[in-house]
Amino acid sequence: MRKQLFGAYPVSVIGFGTAEFGGRHPESLARDLMDAYVSIGGNFIDTARVYGDFVTPRNGESEKIVGRWMEDRGNRDRIFLSTKGGHPPFTDLHHSRLSPEEVRSDMAASLEDLRTDHVEIYWLHRDDESRPVGGIMETLQSLIEDGAARMIGVSNWRPERIREANAYADAHGLTRLIANQPQFSLARQHFFLDDTTRGMDAETWQMHAETGMICCCFSSQAHAYFTRLEKGGEAALTESLKKEFDSPENRSILDGIRKVQEETGMSVGSVALAWLTAQPFPTFPLVGASRVEHVEALREAGNAVLTEKQRDFLRRVAAE
Numbered sequence: 001m002r003k004q005l006f007g008a009y010p011v012s013v014i015g016f017g018t019a020e021f022g023g024r025h026p027e028s029l030a031r032d033l034m035d036a037y038v039s040i041g042g043n044f045i046d047t048a049r050v051y052g053d054f055v056t057p058r059n060g061e062s063e064k065i066v067g068r069w070m071e072d073r074g075n076r077d078r079i080f081l082s083t084k085g086g087h088p089p090f091t092d093l094h095h096s097r098l099s100p101e102e103v104r105s106d107m108a109a110s111l112e113d114l115r116t117d118h119v120e121i122y123w124l125h126r127d128d129e130s131r132p133v134g135g136i137m138e139t140l141q142s143l144i145e146d147g148a149a150r151m152i153g154v155s156n157w158r159p160e161r162i163r164e165a166n167a168y169a170d171a172h173g174l175t176r177l178i179a180n181q182p183q184f185s186l187a188r189q190h191f192f193l194d195d196t197t198r199g200m201d202a203e204t205w206q207m208h209a210e211t212g213m214i215c216c217c218f219s220s221q222a223h224a225y226f227t228r229l230e231k232g233g234e235a236a237l238t239e240s241l242k243k244e245f246d247s248p249e250n251r252s253i254l255d256g257i258r259k260v261q262e263e264t265g266m267s268v269g270s271v272a273l274a275w276l277t278a279q280p281f282p283t284f285p286l287v288g289a290s291r292v293e294h295v296e297a298l299r300e301a302g303n304a305v306l307t308e309k310q311r312d313f314l315r316r317v318a319a320e
Contacts, residue, residue: 001041001302004282006214007151007178009120011080013277014302015044015216016295017288022052022061025290030065036295038075040302046216046286047114048084048125049106057090060113067115080120082216083110084155084181087125093196096128100139107148122149123181126196127157134168141174153216155181156198159207179214180204181286186257186272186318187222187250191243208281217276220285221269226254230268249320256317260310266300271314274304278311 003010016037021030034045045066052061063083070076085106088095097106103124111117122143124136143149154162154177162180169176183189184200192199200217208215221227225245228236237246257271264271276285289295306314 001299002305003041003043004284006044006080006121006282006284009080011284012042012044012302013284014042014273014298015046015080015082015284015286016042017218017286018045018047018062018066019051019288020062020290021047021065022058023054027065027068029290030062031069032292033289033295034066034069035073036292037298038073040296040299042298042302043078044080044082044284046082048087048123049110050084050087050090050125054090060109063110063113067113071115076116081114081116082121082123083114083119084123084125085110088196093126093194096126096131098124098126098128098131098136098139100135100142103139104142107143111148118148118150120149121151121153121179123153123155123179124157125155127154127161129158129161133161133165134172137165137168137172137174140177141169144175151175151178153177153179153181153214155218156196158198159204162207162213177213179216180208181216181218183219184215184217184276184283184285185220185222186253186275186314187225187245188247188253188318189219189222189244190247193240193244208279212281214282214284215279216284216286218286220273220276220287222250222272224269225250226257226272227267227269229254230258252320253314253318256314260306260314263310264304264306266304267297269297270301270304271306273298273301274306275311275314277304278306278308 047062140152166176182200
């Protein structure tokens with residue numbers, strides 16, 4: 001799998017997401033999936049304090065599995081490790097958990113469960129716009145100075161707040177936010193189950209294009225919408241997929257993907273991921289999997305490169 005720089009680190013262009021580890025995916029399967037990902041040249045593992053058993057929920061389930069796996073494989077120094085904190089309680093997604101004490105507590109618990117003394121990048125899972133952004137940046141700076149995080153980023157923040165945060169960092173000699181993690185795929189998402197989630201809108205895309213800020217995309221495959229539709233038609237779509245993604249616009253995008261597929265010989269899923277990695281700013285799609293063969297299929301996407309013409313053709317189709 002090809003790599004590109006994430007700060008000073010050479011990182012696999014496709015990161016591996018671990019949201020279901022400890023919940024839908026038992027530890028034995030999770031280990032097999034991570035082993036398969038590493039075997040195809042992957043080194044970017046993305047987790048979060050709240051990932052794992054969302055039914056209970058028990059914070060740290062995913063992190064514990066990742067931590068035990070790294071310890072057993074002796075590969076911590078070869079893994080670009082990403083985790084997130086500051087997520088509100090699932091019973092009240094508008095409740096802020098971004099106080100200095102809560103952020104530092106989440107960080108400490110993550111490091112303990114991951115069995116490491118640092119992560120390469122630490123993200124805040126949500127924003128709280130009632131808090132001055134300067135205070136949040138000061139808290140994140142303390143994680144950098146403690147050595148707990150090498151880099152910092154945010155997820156589900158408005159571009160205006162990201163610009164404000166980095167302006168504050170520049171004015172006060174603090175570490176800048178290096179990356180943003182929005183929902184971003186080639187498909188248009190028409191409905192969000194969680195109204196605190198932010199997708200890649202025109203303003204956010206423009207911010208990345210202007211600044212060169214790194215983008216890590218969650219839901220990068222639109223929950224396999226294009227692949228399911230290609231293989232099984234409408235009957236293959238779950239009710240959730242229909243609600244979130246199915247539309248004449250996205251079906252037209254699939255037609256565009258098929259045209260690029262004819263030119264490249266790649267699978268529909270690989271074309272959709274390759275479009276993300278062809279953006280005019282560094283982009284790392286985050287991909288989950290439930291089967292080892294799904295992970296092995298990422299080898300094609302991880303080495304795929306679209307031409308600018310193919311990339312721009314798909315962008316025009318998606319914008320129509």
